[in-house]
Amino acid sequence: MSETIFSKIIDREIPADIIYEDDLCLAFRDINAQAPVHFLVIPKKPIAKLSDADEGDQALLGHLLLVANKTAAQEGLEDFRLNVNNGAGASQTVFHLHVHVLGGRPFSWPPG
Numbered sequence: 196m197s198e199t200i201f202s203k204i205i206d207r208e209i210p211a212d213i214i215y216e217d218d219l220c221l222a223f224r225d226i227n228a229q230a231p232v233h234f235l236v237i238p239k240k241p242i243a244k245l246s247d248a249d250e251g252d253q254a255l256l257g258h259l260l261l262v263a264n265k266t267a268a269q270e271g272l273e274d275f276r277l278n279v280n281n282g283a284g285a286s287q288t289v290f291h292l293h294v295h296v297l298g299g300r301p302f303s304w305p306p307g
């Protein structure tokens with residue numbers, strides 16, 4: 196996978212407001228927040244998009260959700276929304292897998 200802005204954040208080549216880190220993943224605030232709280236949980240492993248993950252990534256994908264949960268609680272969120280854009284047609288713009296975590300306002304359904 197080619198280098199992305201997110202791999203540069205992992206490598207500390209560009210700054211980000213990092214709110215959680217462990218051996219497998221990183222969570223940092225989205226630069227273009229769509230809610231009062233909006234952060235991204237990304238694996239350190241360079242997976243371009245969710246559909247590129249395979250069986251070997253099962254534990255890692257579960258870990259991302261648990262970190263989203265834990266970090267949302269850390270941010271004081273009780274209700275929150277997770278979003279994964281998979282592919283350009285689904286509005287993915289950065290091709291390093293990421294889970295959006297949004298909270299702090301009401302969310303309607305269906306999404307746009």
Ligand code: DGP
Pocket residue numbers: 200211212223224225226227279280286287288289290
């Ligand atoms: P997506 O459309 O799902 O690929 O979302 C990519 C998100 O990444 C978008 O909401 C804006 C955010 N983003 C892009 N560049 C940067 C950056 O340099 N720093 C941070 N913190 N977020 C970024």
